[in-house]
Amino acid sequence: ETGVTQTPRHLVMGMTNKKSLKCEQHLGHNAMYWYKQSAKKPLELMFVYNFKEQTENNSVPSRFSPECPNSSHLFLHLHTLQPEDSALYLCASSPHRDRQETQYFGPGTRLLVL
């Protein structure tokens, strides 16, 4: 039990669909992260939120839209995705962005874009 949950675990969507990924952490952390992991490519940090405020956006295309309503929940809204966006999307949390000593990952959502 990592304390970070993600739903759905698997998602198949067409390029015209709109879907959302959800992440919830039960650890009392203040920082949350979205990562993308594609096959045979390095893990990519997408977004960072600290106390509900976005502090990093690593040049992510606008078809990915994050939302952080509170420190426990993080969403990634998806629209008009491309097949190359198929990947494992990982959520993580840590006590504070500036103290990333302990960062816990969720199990991920495996996304397939057709």
Added chain:
Amino acid sequence: GQNIDQPTEMTATEGAIVQINCTYQTSGFNGLFWYQQHAGEAPTFLSYNVLDGLEEKGRFSSFLSRSKGYSYLLLKELQMKDSASYLCAVRALGGGFKTIFGAGTRLFVKA
């Protein structure tokens, strides 16, 4: 630009010691992380270094030299369950915080 290099694969024997190296080039260095990732699973945090020197945590140790842009992860008393990918990641401050991951080193532990 920013760049992280680590070997693609390594093989070691159960009970032995293995050192996984990571070199990086970055400006505004703000910390280096090591993660372990078993196949099909999420990464697990192993260590964090922001100052030079060695950090020890049980069988795992991590070393950092900021002047050389170099780190290593040392695994002692290897066990079969240590077979996994080990990811080196560097956090840098420049126009905001950025974290960049290396491609990972796949470690195979054989009996």
